[in-house]
Structures are given as C-alpha cells and as structure tokens.
Amino acid sequence: MAKGFYTDTTACIGCKACQVACHQWNDIPAAEGGRTELSGDSYDNTQTLSAENWRHVKFIEQITEDRTQEGFLQGSRWLMMSDVCKHCVHAACLEVCPTGAIIRTEFDSVFIQQDACNGCRACVAACPFGVVDIGRDGKAHKCTMCYDRLQNGREPACAQACPTESIRFGDIPDLMKLADARVAQLKEQHIDAYVYGKEDIVGGLNAFYVLVDEPHVYGLPEKPELGSKNVDEGFALSGVAAAALAVTGLVSFRKSRMDEKAGAATEDHH
Amino acid sequence: MHPALLQILAANPQSGVALPPRWGWYVILYFFLGGLAGGLLAIAAALDAVGDDRDREAVRLAHRLAFPLVLVCGALLTIDLGQPLRFWHMLIKSNRFPEPLLKPWSPISLGSWIVMVFAIIAFVEFLGTLADAPGDNAGDDVLTKWAWLAKFRRDTLVPARERVRSWPSAVHRTWQALAALAGLALAGYTGVLVTGTSRVAWHNARLMGALFLLSGASTAYALLMLLLVRRGRGAADTTVRKLGAADQWAVGFELLVLALMLISLGALGRPFWSGGFGVVFWLGVVGIGLIIPLARHWIALGPGEHGVTRAARCVLIGGFLLRVVIVMSPQYPAVPLWHL
Amino acid sequence: MFQQDLQNADCIIVMGSNMAECHPVGFRWVMKARERGATIIHIDPRFTRTSAMSNQHVAIRSGSDIAFLGGLVNYIIQHDRWFKEYVHAYTNASTIVGPDFKDTEELDGLFSGFDPAKRAYTTTSWAYDGTLAPPAPAGSSTNQNGAHAPPAAPKPAVDFRVRPPHTDPTLQHPRCVFQILKRHYARYTPEMVSRVCGCSPEEFERVAKTLCDNSGRERTSSFCYAVGWTQHTVGVQYIRTASIVQALLGNMGRPGGGILALRGHASIQGSTDVPTLYHLLPGYLPSPSAAAPQHDTLDGWVANTMPTTGWWANGRKYMVSLLKMWYGDAATPDNQWGYEFLPKSVGDHSHIPMFKAMSDDVVKGFMCIGQNPAAGGQNAIYNRAAMAHLDWFVVRDLFRIETAEFWKAPDIPDPSVIKTEVFFLPSTSVTESDGSFTNTQRMLQWHDKGAEPTGDCRSDLWFSHHLYKRLRKLYEGSTDPKDAGFLAMTWNLDVEGPMQEPKAVDVLAEINGWTTADRVPVKTFLDLKDDGSTSCGVWIYTGVAPAPGVNKARARVADAYTSLGWGYAWPANRRTLYNRASADPEGKPWSERKRYVWWDETQKKWVGYDVPDYPATKAPSSKGDWAKGGMDALDGSTAFIMQRDGKAWLFAPSGIVDGPLPAHYEPWETGVKNPLYGTQANPVAKVWNIVGNRYIDAGDPNYPIIITTYRLTEHHLSGPMSRWSPWLTELQPEMFIEISPELAAEKGIENAGWCTVYTPRAAIECKTLVTRRMRPFTIAGQRIHQAGAPFHWSWAGVVTGGNANDLIALVADPNVTIHEGKAFMCQIVAGRKQAEILAKLPDQTRPLPLVGRREKRAAESAIDEGIELAERVGQYLPLDHPEGVYHG
Structure with missing residues (x-):
C-alpha cells in the first residue's frame, strides 16, 4: 500500500516544526553551524531543499497595495508551503541513478541507499523539483520519508510534529479523499484550490499538496517532465548526426583519393 | 527561491527546477577529452576502412592516443565522484x-x-600500435628503452598482429564498425546525458x-591535422587535406546543429548565449571555434601549414569552450566558477 | 476556557496575540474550529502568520485596543445585541453605583477620586450604592521611585458585609451599571474607532457584526489574547474591556466561548499559582502588607482581604492550612497559626522596582533563576547597569546567557569597575528532572525525568533544597525575631540517588495538602479547615494527589472533548471556569447546541461534560440569605462565585486602581494626542523619571514612528532557549525589524539591508525586512508609520544581534507593574549608525556611570563576603575560576 504525505497548505502556519523535527530525528547538523544569513525573502531563510534541508517551508507574500482582504485567502494573503521530496511515482532520480542506489521501498517511497551511492550527481540534475543534492560526504541525500520510523510502525517526524495537521501521513488513497474534500470545501468559499500531485504530475506524487495558486508561485513546475523524456530523441538525433558525419567523412576520405588519382599527373610537375 | 528561477517557471510552466x-x-575536461578520444577512434576506423597507405600514419596516431585519453577520462570521472x-x-x-x-x-x-567498451577497444588498438615498426609512432623510443617491453613486443604483439591481419576482411570490417560506433557513442552520449536532466537549458x-x-569529431580531426603537420606533413598533404575536408563538414554541421538547438530552446537557452557566459559563447565557441575555421579559405590565417594549424587550434579551443559554456552556464551563478 | 474548547467556538477573535506564531500547538484548535466553519478574526498591527490563517485581518495601531473593544461595547448596546437573559442574571448590569461616582465623560478622561499630587485614585466613590465601609488606606504605588513608595491597599474599599447591593432590574436607573456603561462608551462609534485605531469603520463593523451574529443562545465566540494586551500601561484595562464584551454577549463560562489568556512559558501559570510574585501567596491569597495596619493580625488580614460572601469567604481556611503546611507544629492557635512569621511587603517589589533598588545599592544580592534580565529586561541597558551594583549574584541557567556574563555587554566598555561576584550554577533542563507544568488552561501535567543530568547541572528543586539545608544550619540557634519564621519552617523532603535529588512527588503531596495529624492526603479543598487540622500548600491544586501514590497530573486518558482524565486542571479539575453560566438561571442549557453543564432534577445535582464550577448540590432555585454569608448568601443563579455578589462585573467597583471602566488612554510614548479625552495617558501609570529612562513627550517629532515588539515562532524570548540551538538559529539567524515599503522608501532602506533603530534610551543596528504586511496608519487625520521588532537577540549565543529590549522605557501598568513594551515611539535611519547616534543622545539617557557608588564601598569586605558565601553555598566557584566554568 503506497504511503505518503498529504499537505494542506491552507493549514500551514509556517512554524517550521517540520524542518526542525526532520533535522533532529535524522541528526542533520544545521547549515553553517546555525549561522546562516537573513535572506530578506519573507521568513524563509532556508531558501532551498538540499542535502541538509529535507524539509523547506516557503513563504509567499501576496499582500495587495491597499492591504484589503475580503476573506480567508481572498485579497491579501500569505501562502506557506512545506516543501519536501515528492517521492514521485515516476521518479527521475530513481530512473537515472547508475549505481542502483536509489530504490523504491515497500512503502512506495523513494530512498537513497547511502552505502551504494557514489556521488555522480545525476539524480541532482534529474529531479525536476530541485530536491536531491549532494552532501559534504560526497553522497546524495534527501528526505527518506523516515524509512526507519516507517519500518517501526511510526509516522515520519515532520508529520508527527506538525501542530495543525497541515502535514498528514497515511495511505495515499485515503489521503487523496481528504484532499479532494478539502478542495471542495475551499471551492465553496470561492478559493481556487486544487490538488497538486495527481497522476498528471510525473505519474503522481506520494507527497502531494492542496494549493491555492499556480504551481510556479510556489516554485513548483506546472508540468514537470522526467529527465529521460528527451533521451530517446537525443540518441536518435545523435544517430542522424553520426550518419551525416560518417557519410561526409567517408566521402571526403575517398573523394580525395579519386581527385588525387585524377590530379596525379599535374602534381608531378610540382 | 532564486528570483531568476521563479521567473523561468512563470514563463515556462513545464520547466523543472533541478x-x-x-x-x-573535471566533467568539462572529461566531455572534451572524451569527445576527442571518441572522435579519434571513429576517424581512425573510417580512414582505416577507405583510406590509403599515406593515411596509415594518421590511423596510427589516433590509435596511439585514444587509449591514454580514455584513461585520463576515466580518472577524471572517478575523481569527480563524491565517493x-x-x-x-x-x-x-x-x-x-x-x-x-x-x-x-x-x-x-x-x-x-x-x-568501458571503448576503453577495451582502444586498448586493443593501442597494443596494435606497439606492434608497429619502431619509429612509426611517437614515443617509440620507449619500446627500445624498456627491455621487457621490447621482448613483449617481439614475442607476443608482433606475432599476434600478424595473425590478426590474416583474418578475413569481414572480421576487420566488423571490428572497424564497432570501433567507430564506440567512438561515436563516447563522443555523443555525454550530450544526451546533459539532455537527460531537468536543469533549465539542458532538459x-x-x-x-x-x-x-x-x-x-571536429576536434579529433583538428588534433590529427595538428599532429600530422608537426610531424612534417605539409598543408598540401593528402591526408591533411582529407581530414581538412571532413572537418569542414563536421564544423559546418556543428554550426547548423548549434543554431537549430538554440532556436528550439528559445528563452530557455539564455544561459548559454547571454549573461555571464555570453562573451565566451559568441567569441569563443562561435567565433573562434566555428566561424573562423569555416571561413579559413576567405580569412587569411597564414600561408600553408600555418593556416591549417591555426584553424585546427581554433577548432580545439572552440570545442573546449563549448563544453565550458554548456556545462557551466546553467549552473552559474549558483555554483562558483572555481568549484571543482 | 481551555484550548481544546476553541474548536467549539463559532467565532474566534485573536487580538493582542499572534497565536499561530507564539502558541502553534494550541492554535491547532483554532484550525479545528475553522474546519467546522468558524470565522477567525485577527486584530493586530501586523499581518502575521496568524492573519494568514484568518478570515479577516484588521490592522489597528499598537496601543489602541481599548478604543476598538470599547467600540464593540458601544455597538453591542446600540444595536441591542446583548444577551439579555444572561446579562440580567449573571452580570452586575443592574447594580446601582454610589452617587459620588463620576465617569470619564464628566471629567474629560478621569474618574472621580483622582489625587493629582499622589497620582492615585481613592476608589471609594466607585463603590456600589449604599455599601460603603469606612475608607481603606489610600493610594497606589504610582510614585516615581517605585521601591520606596507606600504600597497599594491590597483589597477594595467596599464592604458588602451588611447587605447585598441595590439593583434596578429594569436597567433604567441612571446610576445602574448598564446605563453608566452605555454613557461611558457612547462616543466609541465606528468613526471614532477608525480615528483612534486606523482601521476603517466598515472593517470594524464587520468584526462587530460577526461577533454578535456568533453570540447568544445558539452560538458562542471566544477571544484569545496574550502579551499584546498585557504589556501596556493600561494592560489590565484591555482585558477588562474584553471581559465586558464577552459578558454582554453571554460568552463567559459557555462552551466555545469566553476569553483564553495565552500565557507565554511552559509553566508560567504555575508561576502565578504557586507563585513567584511578591504580592501573592500560593492560591492567590494576598500577601500581607506592612502598610495595612489590619494586616498585623491574621483576623485583620482576613477581614481586610476576604469578603464574607461568595466563595472567597472560605479564604481563612486556605490561609490557615497554608500556614500549617509551612510552619507545622510551630503554627498554633496562640501565634495565629504562624501568621506573625510571614514577612510583609513594604512596597512594590516587582521587577522594575527591584532593579531600581539594585541601582540604588539597596538590594545587594540577587538570585536569578531561569531568567535573563540583562537581555530580556525592559530597558535592558538599565537592567545591566543595575546588576553592576550588586555585591553578589547567582545565575542558574542552561547556558552562559547574557545575564550570566552581563559585564560582557557591548555597552559596558570597562568591566573592571564592576565588583560584582557572579556565581554561575548550571541547571538541568526539563527532561533531566521530574516535575510538573501548569499550562495556560490551568492544567497540571507531570513530566518524568528522561535523562541523567551531566556534570555540575542540578535541578532547581535540588538547588532550593540544598540551599535551605545549608542556610538552616547557619541560622541554627539564632534568637533574632526576624529569623523565627525561617527556623520554624517545616521541610519534609527526602533526597535520593547519588546526586541527592529531592523527590518532586513529595512536593506535590505538600501542594495537595493533608490532614495534619496523620498526613492523609486531602481529596478536595472543600475539606480544608481553619482550625489547624489540615495543612495545604496550594489550595487551588488540592485534589491533584488525593491519595498516596495517585498523581492526577500524570493521567493521560483523553476523550473527544473535555478529557477530564488527562492531567489535572485547578480548581477541582474544572476545565472551564464559571461553567454554571452555560446553563440558564433555571439550570437548563441555553441551547442544545451549547449544552455543557446543567442541573439534573432527579439526582439533585449539577452534571455535564465538565466538573461543575458550582457547589454540586446547590439548586438553581435556591434563594440567597445575605446574612448567612459565604455561598449561602448567593442564590442559585449566581454563576460567578469568586465575586462577592456572584456576578460578572461589567463595572468594577474595586480591585483595580486605574478605573472601574476601561477608557482609551494613549500609550505613555505616542505620536497622537488622545482623540477621546483631554487626559492623554493613564493618569496613574507607574513611571520612573530617572537617569537612563528618559521619556519623550507625546508627539515628539524626533521619534515619529510607532514601534512594537513581538516574538517569532522560531525563537523564544530573549534567546536562552533558542539562540543556543543551531537548528533554531538557522531558521532566523539575524535580528531584523519589519517596516512597510512606504516607510522604507521614505528612509531609503533596502530589504535585507542594515538600519539603526533608536529611542532616547538606546540605539541598535539590525537588518530590515521590507514588507506590505506592515502598513502606515491614518490616526486622527495624520499619517503615522508603524514598525515592529522581534526581541530575541542579544550578544550571547550561536547567533547574536541588536537587542530590542534596550529601546523600551520603564513605564508600567499600575495594577501589576507590567511594562509597556508593545507601544512606544522610535526613529529609524538607514545604515549602521549606532555609534554616531549614541554620541548625539543627551547624557540624561545613559545610565549612571559604573564608577562612583560601588567604589566607595570597601572593596575588600565585599570580596570577603563573597568568598564566605561561596563556601557556605557549597563547592561552587566564581565564574572565572577554571573549574567553575560550565562547558555548554
């Protein structure tokens, strides 16, 4: 049974407990020893998922100039979203990994086996969500969906820590029902909500979201593609180029000989 | 979120944000040297197949170089790994x-x-050059200096090569085709690898x-021409001219493909040709690497061999800078230039 | 009310609070309410993470809440939206006030009884009609140098002993509370609210309508507040206004209704229950005062502080039981149960006056336990300078916080003139000892030790116990009368383990209380007596440990609603106070939807979802007999049993020193002339006109920007609990202020750029977040900017930065001496200009130089005293001793 995260961003209060719980459970040190810099980007001083930040809360201020607010999420609003590895059903990182380090677990999550990874960074370049990154130890790291906790019957640390149950963990079909219900409830309040992460997004995300604005506002791609999408075409076009090269090369090599045979007489005069 | 990335996302909804x-x-050098090695082996296979005896030297040069190059490539790839x-x-x-x-x-x-496969083939070809007559190839004095090598050559390599030469031509053709394929694959797959990511401009x-x-291919042609001229073959030399003609085609195709690629990318390709790397791209990759070599009949690059060598150097510089721009520009400024 | 009850609210107003950021775990219940369709309104100068979750955010300028809330009172009355049956039965709306009372409408912002010379009110004219007792000692401690002023009369001037108050059930009498209330707030129209607060009249009316639509029989609304209300010179009055609103709407004591005070620390509720306050004894018994002659005797104290009607008529039992617990056999009928042992306060001994006393060399030694005044104190520079006057100073904390190394402050250039001997005694964290928390809803929850302490770290219980043991030895044999009390103290604690740690459950047993003779735990405070047969440490907690081995604070049985099996809420495990009011005068719930506690006619007792906050068998139909006193004086429909008349007080005839009704006063530092009254600010606010604490005059053009201070979720207070943890510091690494783009443009400040903020007290440099979540206000026709500053940073820790507390003045609410940190004035300039600005501030703003008084004292004797003390306290060494260094 596929398990994963359903995050209702309309219930996120931006407290970052998910970030701290993740760091604490996985014993990941703070960036720069805790001495990061004020980014100026709202309350987001983490800025990106990385080998050390497996949860990242984004803050998007949408306050109108006249500061009016007609209702919840209508008019001025401040959107918050806890970003995480999407544990895609069709995972670009898993697909491209040449060492087989990235696997799919029995919970349908995507997991990087640290004893296999050799740090080639193909996964870093392949993930369309900008999730995976290489760590100081030279290996790729990302959210493990607390695989160790799942194997012991617990839920991931972030889901447990989230005070408003914005992040919920469970069986994907059950969570999707909750998400659809929430979308319906928001639509009744005239809020343009939708689920991001159904099958249309790389086959489905095992960490999906209810959002209230377009994906790019949240720094998410609208129609992410797998890295491999253009590979076949790339090889085919290379084949064409190779053919063109072969023909012109072979002809050049032979032609010169023919020319040469023809011009042998005149050359002798030189 | 980097504001530039957000802008890209807004304008191009399907872009990923890898x-x-x-x-x-390391990767840039690998791409360049790998392309070179692959090109060398493919050219050698083609020349071997349809060329004449005067082309032998070029074939031997290519075979002598391909394996050491691929070893360096392997080393680069390994060092570049996190582990x-x-x-x-x-x-x-x-x-x-x-x-x-x-x-x-x-x-x-x-x-x-x-x-892996390329290295094996290149190694076999490399061994083959060791079986050549001493003096045919550069670095042959090593053969005489190291006694064990001379013995190995005399007792094992030379007889083996005689035996191989006696095999039917179908075998030779197949081997040449394999080598060419391996060479082209090595040169080209790295580009497909770049395509097989989600990074904006690459994907x-x-x-x-x-x-x-x-x-x-074009850099391999250029390198061979350079080396031949250094070994005393003139600009009018048939091999040099053959390679030069093939190179023109390769560079011409390169320019065409580059143009097509940039047009198809549109705004997504901006990192390549504008911004921090714009100058390198236009001057280095296009100007020096493609335009000058293509126009060398109209541009006075110098008489005789000078024209050839200068054009060849331009191609090589352009090929290297191409890798620099393609690899670096979509990662800049997130990753500093000196980051290895 | 309790936090989980918020899910039953139909409307929640978060005001004076940033609940999502400061109480994120409790905020889940607001979210649950929202899931069920409740409307969430956030009223705050800034658009915060709470506003992001709300249906409506109304921005008002800092310091204008009473105008807004008063506007609600006016709206409710004018639009006839008050819950009539509730108000008639449960509030003092019909009570008639004495003829000498004059309201702010008549005296342009003052109430009757103001003495300008003393800057204090005589409150006798506020008394209910016909119930005046002889006048009590006058005055409140509003003098300029708080530590030396005569203290407030701790209890009211009214005396109900004789008869119940006069009432007019028709609410027409011109001096009945309802009519006074109506007149008092008549000018708090939506337009006036807009003028004073800076919101639009429409926004205000939308809030008012929503609130009214969600109150009454079928629906209830709640307010949630925190220090955004309390940290003002009129802080107590802010809360009073809200309680008037909620009483008029009939929300108090109802499910999903009421006012939730959001307290700021894990156990600060416990700190006022048990308390660490100078003016209270455990269980909110008033501390005896040396200024009140009646307080010389126990009987006099009881007569002066305890009413004869209502629940507090039992007060004597609790006092005697407390004294019996403290003094054991030494407490006898002959010495008034040990009452004479109790020290009596001689003034306002709260934080600010205490530091003033330090500064004046009156207080020579100081134990600072789990607090960080060097960074967290208001006018922190003043606090640091004051500490430099001490002879000795003990700091107990987890880290070498700013207070532990106060001489390293950037504004103390030459520490060598400081002669203070500082002892740092590292403490354990919560997880390294047993104990309990009492949270914001009065609930005790036990926590078990999870890890052994390391190194020299010891718990506060260990410290108190061993300090007592050593002091006891030193005091042995003393015949000085002032030591008699200390020598008479009981001390029932055993120690266990290699660290000789006392058992926290033993303390809990004392808190719960037992019968003196045989130490059988008392089950309920109903069993406490005033004849010495019971001993009880904290009467409101009685019942938490009702039998040997039973610890209800440890209970963890939850259900879908009140979870009476989870923890123990005082009093008697009641979750919602005054829940009698959830039923009508006949004892039936006001509606099925809002059923909570009701009278069961068959069982002849109160039943329901909660422990009834009422005598269990007192029938709704019972009549009161005033002569009998106690609860018998009140009839069966008096829900507010802690008041002497059993009513919720819309008008407060006593107990508050700055007015029976809240009125809008401007903050002490403001840029606005009070649009409502000629009286500009709270006329009896506590002020300190001393060096290092210069105030601005209202409207000073040099300080034109309103500034407020607040918390961020990622940090805690002045930093000891968060700026030492990299996982937290990486989330918010640098000090910053928040300003609007309009202000940024005026000042030429860039987002994430440096700026300097300054007041007459200090200048700090910090980064800037430019955001539309801040906005300029139009107040009484003029445009005023507002900025905001988190107060988490100072110079010690993983990350450091400018300290917002340096900027704040010492000025306080006169009832509780809480400082005004939420509304004052500043100036902001771009760039890092601290040195430049400090050079230009007049000398009067800087605290006294640290040389001077200290040097006059014999340096040697001070050192000798310090060494002696160190030896007495134990093996602990001064801070700069190599072995005494705490390796954090």
Missing part, C-alpha cells in the same frame, strides 16, 4: 556483487559501459548529443 549538480572542471572509490558501483551491483548493472534508459549508466536541448558528437 538543483545544479555541481558538474565542474571516488565507489566508481565501480556504476558497473557492478554493489549489494549483489558481482552482478553487472546496466540501465540503458539512463545515459549515465549506459555511458559507463560505453566508456529541452534534444540536439545536445548530436552537437557533442559533431564537436568530438
């Missing part, structure tokens, strides 16, 4: 030793095998494999 993989100088000692994990399943591991849909997985560049393949 983090920069920090592929730096270099685990390089073999890309060929063998680390938790199910010694099962081999190949994911043909993953260019990097396929590529590690391509490098939609479907022609990158073709571009790298052509660049590998």
